[in-house]
Amino acid sequence: MTSARSSLEIVPPGPVVSLRGVGKTYGAGKTALRALAAIDLDIAAGEVTILMGPSGSGKTTLLSIIGCILRPTAGEVRLLGQEVAEENEAARSALRLAHIGFIFQGYNLFPTLSARQNVELALDLKGLGGRARRRRADELLEQVGLGDKGDAYPADLSGGQKQRVAIARALAGEPSLILADEPTAALDLQTGRRIMMLFADLAHRLHRGVVVVTHDSRILDLADRVVTLEDGRIIRDIALPRESAPAAPLDASLLRRRRSRETDLKELVAS
Numbered sequence: 210m211t212s213a214r215s216s217l218e219i220v221p222p223g224p225v226v227s228l229r230g231v232g233k234t235y236g237a238g239k240t241a242l243r244a245l246a247a248i249d250l251d252i253a254a255g256e257v258t259i260l261m262g263p264s265g266s267g268k269t270t271l272l273s274i275i276g277c278i279l280r281p282t283a284g285e286v287r288l289l290g291q292e293v294a295e296e297n298e299a300a301r302s303a304l305r306l307a308h309i310g311f312i313f314q315g316y317n318l319f320p321t322l323s324a325r326q327n328v329e330l331a332l333d334l335k336g337l338g339g340r341a342r343r344r345r346a347d348e349l350l351e352q353v354g355l356g357d358k359g360d361a362y363p364a365d366l367s368g369g370q371k372q373r374v375a376i377a378r379a380l381a382g383e384p385s386l387i388l389a390d391e392p393t394a395a396l397d398l399q400t401g402r403r404i405m406m407l408f409a410d411l412a413h414r415l416h417r418g419v420v421v422v423t424h425d426s427r428i429l430d431l432a433d434r435v436v437t438l439e440d441g442r443i444i445r446d447i448a449l450p451r452e453s454a455p456a457a458p459l460d461a462s463l464l465r466r467r468r469s470r471e472t473d474l475k476e477l478v479a480s
Contacts, residue, residue, distance in 0.1 A: 223290060224251035225386045225418035226275050231284035233270050233441075244270040245441045248284065254385065257405075257412045257419045259429060262438035268422045269390060271438065275420060276309050276388045277301040289385060306334060310379030314391040316371040318363045324350060324374045325359035331381035349377040353407060369400035376407060387411065389421045398427055405431040413451075 231248040234241050245267045252258055252275065260268045273279040274286060277293055278301075286294040288304060296304070305311075318327050328346040337345060350359055353373040363371055372392060379387055389408065393401030405421070405428045412419040412433070421432070429435055430449075437445040 224287075225254050225289060226250075226252040227285075227287040228275070228281075229285045231271075231274060231281045231286060233267075233274060233279065234282045243441055245274070245281070248443060250436065250443065250446075252386065252418045252420055254418045255412055255416045256433040257409050257421065257431065258434045258436060259432040260420060260422045260436050260438065261424065261426075261429075262444075264424075266438040267441040268438055270441075272388055272390055272420060272422050275386075276311060277304050306382065308382075308385045310382065310384035310387045312372070312375050312379050312387065312389040312392050314394050316363070316375045318371060318374060318378075320363050323360050323362055324355060324366065324377075327363075327374055328378045328381060331378045335382045345381070346377075349380055350374070352380070353377045367400075368396050369403065372396065372404055373407070376404075376411075380411070384417065386418045386420070389419070391422055391424070393423060393425055393428060401425065402428055402431065409433075 228248050228250045231245060231250075232243070233245040234243050236242055248271065250271075260271060262268055270279065274281050277286075277288065277296075280301075281294055284294065285292060288308060291304075293301060293304060318324075319330070322330065325343065325346045328349055329342050332342045332345055347356065347359055350356055353376050355370060355373050355377065358366065358370060358374075361370075363374070366374065375392075387408070392408075393404055396404065408419050408421060409431055411417055432449060433451055434446070434448045436443055436447075
């Protein structure tokens, strides 16, 4: 049996995922539908990147290509420096298991399994068994603030708690990349912001790449970067300067960063 990687393992330098000239077309001929065109994008470790745009803009298709679920019809995709676009399904499945954690809008928890057992299932796929698996599941639930909910079943959990179980499960293999598709869509504002703050903590503290697809402009201030798509193309890519809580009164540099961030957010919300 192999154990899960240590949470202190460092993600290699360079982008976690790099896309160059990526396109995706469904169908052929007169019925062809272009979902993505000429996408150049790097996803960095230690950052929360939000993908936003109107319905049909290509967000979910792009997330699926980043996550090695879909193959592009054009361009290059590299995961931790390895070209993956031409890999077969078995190879891409192995890459997903080794390096990527997925979080879905609908939680995708097994209703007949407890919170702990849902997390253990993912650890079992990673080859961790016995007491070590149970102990690691409890550690992951504790990490997302659910240390006392290990025996609870999904029906007994709130929406925010279910999403945190899903996050704990996604972290089971210590992934280099965490992908979330509309993770706050079914949550109230306060709970949704708590989930986004958890993503930010995972990105910054564990130095992981986090990509979130969302329509919710109320959580943009918790991102490090916001990428906007329209008609399958990136039309805006804005880095939001990260603030750290100052021990002393705000200096001029931090005030400038805050004003710059506020201006960028206003432009994003208004667009």
